[in-house]
Amino acid sequence: MDTFITWFVGLFSNWGVVWKNFDYLLVGAYPQGPLGGLAMSIIMAIIGIFGAFWIGLAVGLMRLSKRRWLSWPALFYIEVIRGTPLLMVIFWFYFFAPILMGHSVPETESAIAAFIVFTGAYVAEIVRAGVQALPKGQMEAARGSGLSRTQAMTHVILPQALRNMIPSFVNQFVSLTKDTSLAMIINVNELTLSARHIYTRTMKAPMEIFLTIALLYFIICWALTAFSRKLERSMSRYQARTNER
Amino acid sequence: MKYTFNWSLIFSGEYGQWFLDGLSVTLQLSGLSIVLALILGTLLTTMRLSRSKPLEWAAAAYIEVFRNTPLVVQIFFWYFGSDPLLPEFFKEWLYKQNIEFATGVIALTTYTAAFIAEELRSGILSIPRTQLEASRATGLTFLQAMGHVILPQAFRIIIPPLISQFLNLIKNSSLAMTIGVMELTYMARQVEAHTFHGFEAFTVSTLMYLSLSLIVSLAINMYNKHYLRVGSR
Numbered sequence A: 001m002d003t004f005i006t007w008f009v010g011l012f013s014n015w016g017v018v019w020k021n022f023d024y025l026l027v028g029a030y031p032q033g034p035l036g037g038l039a040m041s042i043i044m045a046i047i048g049i050f051g052a053f054w055i056g057l058a059v060g061l062m063r064l065s066k067r068r069w070l071s072w073p074a075l076f077y078i079e080v081i082r083g084t085p086l087l088m089v090i091f092w093f094y095f096f097a098p099i100l101m102g103h104s105v106p107e108t109e110s111a112i113a114a115f116i117v118f119t120g121a122y123v124a125e126i127v128r129a130g131v132q133a134l135p136k137g138q139m140e141a142a143r144g145s146g147l148s149r150t151q152a153m154t155h156v157i158l159p160q161a162l163r164n165m166i167p168s169f170v171n172q173f174v175s176l177t178k179d180t181s182l183a184m185i186i187n188v189n190e191l192t193l194s195a196r197h198i199y200t201r202t203m204k205a206p207m208e209i210f211l212t213i214a215l216l217y218f219i220i221c222w223a224l225t226a227f228s229r230k231l232e233r234s235m236s237r238y239q240a241r242t243n244e245r
Numbered sequence B: 001m002k003y004t005f006n007w008s009l010i011f012s013g014e015y016g017q018w019f020l021d022g023l024s025v026t027l028q029l030s031g032l033s034i035v036l037a038l039i040l041g042t043l044l045t046t047m048r049l050s051r052s053k054p055l056e057w058a059a060a061a062y063i064e065v066f067r068n069t070p071l072v073v074q075i076f077f078w079y080f081g082s083d084p085l086l087p088e089f090f091k092e093w094l095y096k097q098n099i100e101f102a103t104g105v106i107a108l109t110t111y112t113a114a115f116i117a118e119e120l121r122s123g124i125l126s127i128p129r130t131q132l133e134a135s136r137a138t139g140l141t142f143l144q145a146m147g148h149v150i151l152p153q154a155f156r157i158i159i160p161p162l163i164s165q166f167l168n169l170i171k172n173s174s175l176a177m178t179i180g181v182m183e184l185t186y187m188a189r190q191v192e193a194h195t196f197h198g199f200e201a202f203t204v205s206t207l208m209y210l211s212l213s214l215i216v217s218l219a220i221n222m223y224n225k226h227y228l229r230v231g232s233r
Helices: A002-010 A015-020 A022-027 A037-064 A068-082 A086-101 A107-133 A136-144 A149-186 A191-202 A206-242 B007-011 B013-049 B053-067 B071-081 B088-096 B099-125 B129-137 B142-179 B184-195 B198-232
Strands: none
Touching: A015 A022, A015 A206, A022 A037, A022 A191, A022 A206, A037 A068, A037 A107, A037 A149, A037 A191, A068 A107, A086 A107, A086 A149, A086 B142, A086 B184, A086 B198, A107 A149, A136 A149, A149 A191, A149 A206, A149 B071, A149 B142, A191 A206, A191 B071, A206 B053, A206 B071, B007 B013, B007 B184, B007 B198, B013 B053, B013 B099, B013 B142, B013 B184, B013 B198, B053 B099, B071 B099, B071 B142, B088 B099, B099 B142, B129 B142, B142 B184, B142 B198, B184 B198
């Protein structure tokens, strides 16, 4: 019983380490030093999803094209990226950006580039699925009313398809937020590396530190997932009505 | 910066062997984890769909927590932080094992199980409820009905998504390098550090991952073809 009590009290005695370093977990050494921690994770995720959206949109549409010189490179890109671990892609950018650019590239930038290229392939599949999910009649009617294929795409198909894709985009953003933790492997000071810094410096309370950052990630991801589920529900209600004939 | 390619260096001597060793550890890690994750995932789904509210909530909470936190953080938690939580006899047993590999298996299993549980659940929910009611009415218990009627049908539907979960698991196993498991990505990094030929090292390992995922994708396609033929009969 006594050992149980010491064990139980021990579970709560180390949280001071987390509390003292909580600002480091949130923003790193900022404003005295470089930005880090959770703020860095969120910034990388937002820039990443923004870049990935445009790449994914372009590649997704290329993939749907009837011209093989457009659809095959898109297919190749999507399949290669989806068959490769993100860690590999991060290493690719980390080691080859300097060789290609001819000068050194900051870790944060090569990590963000890796996130954009990696997530782009997944967004491309979302775009493809979203466009294909629309009834064929939409395209036919748009073409029938005299629009070109490009015009029909930009004015009729995409505005509807993109709207339906919003929940999937939110889910992809959640994945990316979790994926930003991998940037630690090339020394980007985001939330996970900040936690490791604290642990390395204090050599204390690893359970408390990693539980805390798990909770921080969880709050963000879970809130966004709940939001996307809600969106999905309200949208399916809307769609059910429009599909009634 | 000037970079000269040297492909023969990568395959010569010990380096070629390193890649094969890494590939073998990757396969062991993912193979062991997928089996354990299937067991844990099935257990979670059964809890989630049971009539008991506490069991249902416990499973739902587990799934939400493990799906909404990064795998790296989970790996670090198990590796550095789980010590105060584990019972003494388990620790004694664990420290006799290859601790990095064991931690990798635990983290990958618990993470993947949450995703598998969700796939299983949607597979089971796609089986009409009347199937369960009918089997209950013929006198089977809930567990018997699950085991003999619902799950065999559900597994057929969810095998393609399960295979792609396996694919994700293979890719996720690369994260075990963060705690020093000598799998494929770790070995590629090692070869890079020894030879300074990162381009070749990462090309070889990327190709290995790509062939693994190609094989798995082919398996899905063959299954779908077979399944569709059976279904249309």
